[in-house]
Amino acid sequence: MENTGKVKYKNLFYKMLRIRMVEEEIAQRYSQKKMRCPTHLSIGQEAVAVAVGENLFATDFAVSSHRAHAHYLAKGGNLSALIAEIYGKATGCAGGYGGSMHLSDLTVGFVASTAIVANTVPLGVGLSFSQVLKKQNAITCIFIGDAAIEEGVFYESLNFAVLKKLPVLFICENNLYSVNTPLHLRQPIERPIFKLAHGIGAKAEQFDGNDIVSMFDTVSKVIKDLRNQGGPWFLEFHTYRYKVHCGPEDDLNYNARPKEEIDYWLARDPVSLLQSKLLELSFLSLKEIDSYKQKIQEEINKAFDFAENSLFPSINDKYKFQYIDNNLEWLHSVLNPQKEVYTIE
Amino acid sequence: MSNIKFINLVNAALKKAMQLDKSVLCYGLGMNDPTRIFGASEGLVEEFGEERVFDMPTSENAMTGVGIGLAINGFRPVFSHARLDFILLAMDQIINNAAKWNTMFAGAMSVPITIRLLVGRGWGQGPTHCQSLQANFAHIPGLKVVMPSFPEDVYGLLLSSIFDNNPVIFIEHRWLHNIVCDTNPYDFVPLGKARTVVNGSDITVVSMSYMTIEALHAIKFLQERGVNCDLIDLRTVKPIDWETIYKSINRTGKLLVLDTGFEFCSIASEIISKVSMDCFNNLNIAPRRLAMPDVSVPTSYILANSLYTYSENIASEICKMLKVDIDTQPLKNKRDNFPRDTPGDWFEGPF
Missing domain, CATH: 3.40.50.920 (Rossmann fold)
Known part of the structure; x- marks a missing residue:
């Protein structure tokens, strides 16, 4: 790592640490039972979101899945609105109608996350297609997990993206588990996911998803290539989640996973890895880390205070979004039945 | 006027919608093939080009999601299927995304997609080429379901569906396509009125x-x-x-x-x-x-x-x-x- 990387990696570290601390705070406060919705934490997977998010502009789009807090934050999504959304408050990023699994911040291009595995994949491809049709010089990122590869719509969508050479980036966080079912019971382990995507015609690569230093520059190059040469690109990141599939509990002491596997991944914690590297290179001091933590904690406390103090949506608004009203008087006035002539050849 | 048929008026409505608004797109399997989905897309690609009128892979589910993505970013896609039964492959996108989007994100984004579905009957269509599943769609909050019967109504109903900001399931019975029109069929017809x-x-x-x-x-x-x-x-x-x-x-x-x-x-x-x-x-x-x-x-x-x-x-x-x-x-x-x-x-x- 050169000296020029100092600012860059300190910035990446700050962002990863921020996401980690936000999710740890959610986990810690979850038992207060004020966050009353299924909540999927991505503690252990922060490097992927940050590596990608750092290469995006607000004009780029992103969509994600049920485990989306990190993607939302890395794309620049508003933290207070995220926490308020999990609290079910009117000030939430989806007005309390969405919850943890349905996040959106259109001001930064984080279009949506949804709760059904792989169901934002075609939607993201459609967004990408819309960017091309509108000649918007931008890309779309689709965050998925390893289980999305097992859904048929993934193949349909990737095929269309390849066919149209769409500027779309698939980010596959392979954390080895779909709920509690390990990868080897779901896919042949001798067949890497990124090769499968490559076989369909995407440009594809795999990365160590926990060591951001090892992959950040390549990810930047890929995204540049996507902007200049088109896509799609498919990136598989090997990573690991520490928490249960859904909820705040630690999943490492349930004997649900092999001990060697847990030890291997814990030794490769993305935040600790980068921290050690930065300390080792004297890019960062323990004191600076403390000041980071303090600053982030203040921001988090503010976000939780905001959520706690916000109002719930009015119960009178429960039908508010049943349909969108739109007046078609304009259509009525432009249709002129007397003037229309239809000719049949 | 007497030789204009129901299907010609579907075609005329698509054409009119595309003329009125550049954000209207038309796609579906066979959209630009020689038969033009029984004539529904006749002349469209010639007038509006391949960017706005396009064929697609046989991927009903993904292409529904693609339509939703297009709709979210400002387009009004019209997605046509020669038989309704095939849209069953896309129920996740219709029910979990299109229908829910407006509520799920508190009205921040609309999904103005129109999905044309043709119901078959006769000539041995068999169990999976003849289903008229309007009740299945009507059961889902957030969807509108339109079923024209007369050529006099289909033009107006299709235009109102395309320009509605909600997802609309537009169901045409194949046996209506050749019905000839008696009166001027180019009037405005609002949704929700019998x-x-x-x-x-x-x-x-x-x-x-x-x-x-x-x-x-x-x-x-x-x-x-x-x-x-x-x-x-x-x-x-x-x-x-x-x-x-x-x-x-x-x-x-x-x-x-x-x-x-x-x-x-x-x-x-x-x-x-x-x-x-x-x-x-x-x-x-x-x-x-x-x-x-x-x-x-x-x-x-x-x-x-x-x-x-x-x-x-x-x-x-x-x-x-x-x-x-x-x-x-x-x-x-x-x-x-x-x-x-x-x-x-x-x-x-x-x-």
């Missing part, structure tokens, strides 16, 4: 899509024999025009509902249940329905024909309800002039 086709005070008949055509034959036949029916064509199945239905029932006191779909949990069932709850005191006999029985439709026309409702069945049902004795044999004989697995001599398969 059409009273025939006025009469003896009984209210509520119908939709192709069943309205069968009903019209039956009602004209009965009219000549002194029985006067109110015939209401729903046009929009959801949201439904309760006001028009209630007004008629409160006048006639009797209700027969016709449905192109399967009877169990059907639109007809919903109408009968709501009417029974809301107009009970004004009903003087039990409401009835005629719909597809609760069984998959076999392929052989010998088996399939007998599952469908024809005009003579409707006439007989009305007579039974009104306790009048009219011989419906002439209707039956008239229908037997051409095979019962075709709507007329224009349709001889294959689909």
